[in-house]
Amino acid sequence: MRQRRNDEATANAVARGLNILAVRDGTQARRYMEHKSVPAAVIERVLQRPELCRRITPEQAVSEAILPLPRNNRFPN
Numbered sequence: 030m031r032q033r034r035n036d037e038a039t040a041n042a043v044a045r046g047l048n049i050l051a052v053r054d055g056t057q058a059r060r061y062m063e064h065k066s067v068p069a070a071v072i073e074r075v076l077q078r079p080e081l082c083r084r085i086t087p088e089q090a091v092s093e094a095i096l097p098l099p100r101n102n103r104f105p106n
Contacts (some may be wrong), residue, residue: 042067043075044085050076 043063053086055076062072075082 038065039067040086042063043071043082045073045080046072047079047085050079 042062045057045065046062046067050063059072059076061068062075067075
């Protein structure tokens with residue numbers, strides 16, 4: 030079952046979770062999405078096959094412009 034695009038809070042939490050997955054790891058992404066009450070089935074699908082997720086909206090892209098720090102707490106030079 031696909032996430033409905035009109036569930037904006039979940040869509041935003043998944044977009045942020047994917048961002049966290051890209052710069053940190055699956056554990057941190059899972060914790061964030063669980064904290065935001067994303068359904069467990071959605072979290073599993075997103076973490077197993079992130080490439081199948083829908084593209085983020087322009088609004089989500091703006092909110093994701095500020096990235097969390099990488100694991101070593103330093104940005105690459």
